[in-house]
Amino acid sequence: xxxxxxxxxxxxxxxxxxxxxxxxxxxxxxxxxxxxxxxxxxxxxxxxxxxxxxxxxxxxxxx
Amino acid sequence: xxxxxxxxxxxxxxxxxxxxxxxxxxxxxxxxxxxxxxxxxxxxxxxxxxxxxxxxxxxxxxxxxxxxxxxxxxxxxxxxxxxxxxxxxxxxxxxxxxxxxxxxxxxxxxxxxxxxxxxxxxxxxxxxxxxxxxxxxxxxxxxxxxxxxxxxxxxxxxxxxxxxxxxxxxxxxxxxxxxxxxxxxxxxxxxxxxxxxxxxxxxxxxxxxxxxxxxxxxxxxxxxxxxxxxxxxxxxxxxxxxxxxxxxxxxxxxxxxxx
Numbered sequence: 001x002x003x004x005x006x007x008x009x010x011x012x013x014x015x016x017x018x019x020x021x022x023x024x025x026x027x028x029x030x031x032x033x034x035x036x037x038x039x040x041x042x043x044x045x046x047x048x049x050x051x052x053x054x055x056x057x058x059x060x061x062x063x
Numbered sequence: 064x065x066x067x068x069x070x071x072x073x074x075x076x077x078x079x080x081x082x083x084x085x086x087x088x089x090x091x092x093x094x095x096x097x098x099x100x101x102x103x104x105x106x107x108x109x110x111x112x113x114x115x116x117x118x119x120x121x122x123x124x125x126x127x128x129x130x131x132x133x134x135x136x137x138x139x140x141x142x143x144x145x146x147x148x149x150x151x152x153x154x155x156x157x158x159x160x161x162x163x164x165x166x167x168x169x170x171x172x173x174x175x176x177x178x179x180x181x182x183x184x185x186x187x188x189x190x191x192x193x194x195x196x197x198x199x200x201x202x203x204x205x206x207x208x209x210x211x212x213x214x215x216x217x218x219x220x221x222x223x224x225x226x227x228x229x230x231x232x233x234x235x236x237x238x239x240x241x242x243x244x245x246x247x248x249x250x251x252x253x254x255x256x257x258x259x260x261x262x263x264x265x266x267x268x269x270x271x272x273x274x275x276x277x278x279x280x281x282x283x284x285x286x287x288x289x290x291x292x293x294x295x296x297x298x299x300x301x302x303x304x305x306x307x308x309x310x311x312x313x314x315x316x317x318x319x320x321x322x
Contacts, residue, residue: 004104004107008100008203008206008207009100012092012093012096012100015089015092015093016093018089019086019089019090019093022082022085022086022089023086025082026081026082049090049093049094052086052090053090053142053146056082056083056086057146057149057150058149060081
């Protein structure tokens with residue numbers, strides 16, 4: 001693992017965290033969500049990139 | 064024209080408020096960066112998996128920068144297209160089903176102006192997301208694997224962008240007369256169908272928009288001279304986009320509300 005250059009990967013981890021945080025803020029404010037909110041919290045936090053994508057595309061009800 | 068501009072501004076405001084302007088580009092940046100990183104650290108990843116037979120690690124050859132870049136762009140034709148279509152599926156059908164389309168169109172906004180504003184909003188999202196995503200893929204490819212001619216990357220990204228724009232325009236057309244999930248399903252199905260037809264019989268379908276991703280991959284791996292100038296897929300893509308926007312305008316003029 002010593003070959004891994006963390007300076008290169010760190011910005012991506014930061015972006016990943018940013019994505020999850022935006023998802024959680026949006027979930028906090030949302031009035032209309034498909035399914036229970038606690039389930040989406042688990043999906044966003046545990047599901048990394050795909051979990052956040054799932055919340056933003058399927059979880060939010062726009063109308 | 065002015066009304067179209069106002070609807071477009073309102074559209075971008077909504078895009079920003081629903082965080083789409085942030086999360087879609089972030090997803091594209093992560094998707095673009097993932098491919099070069101996974102390719103570069105493949106030996107470490109296999110080693111960490113701990114149950115790899117000895118010979119495999121020694122036989123691992125790092126693919127060239129062009130190949131990695133075209134694989135990175137390939138991510139956008141699977142997850143990228145899915146994300147974009149799911150975002151676009153609500154664009155017209157949402158406005159029809161909650162009644163705001165009727166409200167807006169009873170003002171001096173023409174159906175065509177309304178649809179064009181929606182299309183421009185989707186185009187803006189795509190442009191921003193693909194631009195940033197390709198920039199991050201290029202940055203990580205240059206850092207880890209090798210340098211690439213910039214003009215080729217820009218051209219390849221543009222070809223990919225046109226293909227994604229076709230999928231978005233199809234979604235817009237379908238969402239003018241269907242509910243959002245049906246529109247998303249149909250547009251994913253038709254773009255997958257076109258891509259399948261192109262991969263099964265390339266010589267028959269090389270003029271269709273579905274040939275664009277393949278063209279972009281060849282441009283990256285073989286260079287501009289090998290590909291030459293091939294305008295027919297771009298031309299047919301432009302016609303498809305025009306048809307979708309015109310069709311969606313006609314349909315929106317006819318049924319502002321769902322039947």
